[in-house]
Amino acid sequence: MATDQAQEAADTETYEQFEERVKRIANVSNASGVLQWDQEVVMPDEGTPARAQQLSTLSSISHELLTADETGELLEALESSELDDEQAAVVREVRRRYDRETSVPGELVAEISETTANAHPVWKRAKENDDFETFAPVLEDLVELKREYAEHIDPDADPYDVLFADYEPYIDLETAERVLERLRDELVALIEAIDDGADLETDAFAGEFDDDGQEALARDVLDSLGYDWDRGRLDTAPHPFSSGTQFDARVTTRFEEDDLLGSITSTIHEFGHANYTLGLPDDGYGTPLGEARDLSVHESQSRLWENHVGRSRPFWEQFLPIARDRFPALEDVTPEEAYEAANQVYDDNLIRTEADELTYHLHIVIRFEIERDLIRGDLEVSDVPEVWNDKYEEYLGVRPETDAEGCLQDIHWSHGSFGYFPTYSLGSVLAAQLYAAAEDELGDLEDDIRNGDFDELNGWLRENVHQHGKRYTTQELIERATGEELTAAYFLEYVDEKYGELYGLEEY
Template sequence: MATEAAAENAAYEELLDNVKRISNVKNAAGILGWDQEVVMPEGGTPARSQQRSALSAIAHELLTDDEMGELLDELESQDLDDEQTAVVREVRREYERATRVPGELVEEISRTTSEALPQWKEAKAEDDFSIFAPTLEKLVEQKREYAEHIDPDKDPYEVLFADYEPYLGIETAEEMLTRLRDELVPLIDSIRESDVELAAPFDGTYDTDTQEQLSRDILDTLGYDWNRGRLDTAPHPFSSGTQFDARVTTRFDESDPLGAMMSTIHEFGHATYTQGLPDEEYGTPLGQSRDLTAHESQSRIWENHVGRSRAFWERFLPALKERFPDVEDASVEDIYKAVNRVYEDNLIRVEADELTYHMHIVVRFEIEKALIRGEIEVEDVPELWNDKYEEYLGIRPDTDSEGCLQDIHWSHGSFGYFPTYSLGSVLAAQLYAKAEEDIPDLEDQIRNGEFDEFHDWLTSNVHQHGCLYTTDELIEVATGEEFTADYFLNYANEKYSELYDLE
């Protein structure tokens, strides 16, 4: 691929060497981050914050070195092939943003986020926003400063959003979220007015050790590569790593085994994308995932279009009954309805159904946008959060833990991240529609537990491209169309109209 094609291009080879060095430093920092969230002892934070801060500084120094700018300038004037052009484009973009941000600020942000994690955990455990508020205020100030350095003439939230989705643009996110809000709310209202109730077949206690075995059964069924991954637990489920080491975490609730199963499938989607990146391009943009809209599309395509399908439960229900014999009487239809129930009172985003999920995103999007723009203060967040939940979801959190403290993202300084969850869900439906067109018996394959062809389709059309294409280009290459919410909204209306007997 690109490395071989550039064998005689000394400048390009030197650029690749530098980029790989930066990637390895960042990947090492990623492992430290995983360790901090999963297994690090609580007392390890002071040292860990310094370690991660040092690695962030090293990566920043390597990226902003004058030599990088000189190599990029030299390569801009050369006749490059498509892969080389993509690598230069991606490195140029990172270089230009990074050179505008002082290294001291990069270190400060890294140190603050390391220290923020245990404070967020404590605040959530104690149900006390005031424990986390001072650090959140500090992070907001630091991220505003970061955005101002990158582009003082732009909306700071738009600058931060581009860290997670650099090519679709904030206008696309706002338009998509507005359309989802406008078209899903009437559907949700119709469901709540219907006489149909989709009750869950679980009523009891389901021990977490058995739930973990069930999660491992799911990963086996879907085709997770255990040689390049592992399963652990975390307060907030996530997946991280590289194509050689893509790790999954989940969490368990003794009263809700379906929650852990769906969380595991979701994180598997992220991990299988990472595992599907080309090995030979490790450390270069061609061996890295295409930002968070594409990444989230992979978790949502597996969670929603596979994991919430009748076909999947026709395959997997026997394994569930084997692990938990007290659900022996449950039918495929029972489980199918349970995993697709639209909740009237769910406060937790990661446990939300496919429809109200997007209202959770709208709440977070509107609040963090106002925070970064200075339209509200940190102290306003809990009350505003509760007001918006009441407005968009018809429910009001009783505690901060089930309200504004439920997500981990702000403790990472990840402002601008949330819209990509909805963008990814929309893209998942568009990709799945194309996959069904290309694999006519896809549903039968899922029913039979045969996932190889679907894996291959996703790898060929999404994973193996790395960052060769921009997000909008990748969508057109994979689906033959521009990005659209039509597929998701058609899918949602058809599926839930059938489930709830809507006219």
């Protein structure tokens, strides 16, 4: 008995040492996140050289802490210890990161961090000047660096598969490809039917809307949804994003004077991300138990709020009067007209972030196919603009006239984020599956949305998704929340019913 107690005490001490180290690593990473937020939101234009070095240094420190011999020794000791389920989950997640990062030289990690920090302003200028050739050398460097990174982790694997696992470690690439192919095949038929369907009200939000009014309305949106201002803030960025921790989850959006609807949906989307982050358990901060379960789940939260709530008929019945108070020019717009405008399908839209709920996934397919071919060496960087334009013409029937509207429109490649794009579609699929499961348990949520009461829906998400952090793998989390593995069936059923009714499609 004494021996058992002594071993238990030793295991407890080992785990405490391990957790302290994990929290140090997390704090360095979270500090980097604040600097990255600052770079994209408020940093002066000439701040990049110093910021690149700062981020590179923090990246190196985080890498060194994680890959140090002490971390490996603690992991090895804990794997033969008696751990509870939560402790075992923390060890599992850190072990996975440790195994991957010990495969990658620290110098390469630092080089990737510095290159991506310097790439951001180059991409920004290239996009502003419609000059892909300016960005091409940086993109070539990033592709080569990420190939090298993937080779260090698993020299025998498809390098794109390795990179995809950085963003979605527990859904394999084959599953992602299967989902994307099913969406592409089935949505094309629906979109073609819509082309021949009824006309919708498309000019409900036509006009000019000043930035100050749009910012006030964005704050109204966040108030309506229940955003916690004591742990968040709203700012603007060229490419909206959300970042932070459960104690500080910030939202950014953007305003264009002729696109009020875009700022509303963008704000709701980023609220979904921040709301997930804020729902993570406070006592899990600094460990995987207080971190989001990777990008597909994160995107499911933004898509659920943006599409299943923010593009719904009852939402516009509730929110339109608030919008009218800010912009009296909307006085004659009806909730039905607002609903139709929010769900208009534009098959000729070149911009992913402005795409409708259906054609959006074809934008993702294009990016996925191009970046996969880049990483595999089947496509040269110099050929990206032409291939991009050809795919847009093939899949969407439109051809970009400029690279700013084409292959330079997204920020992701300047971050070195190859493998990220599939998670957008996986997230939309999961959003529909989660929303269906919530309604199965709570009943029809339309009245709640119509009354601006989101407590039940948010409570269900907190209980079934947010509070678990990374305790479960992605597939385990999905099965616990919905009773099924990830499936595209709920998303396709949802869009068939919604758009069939909107456009008067008999076969849907």
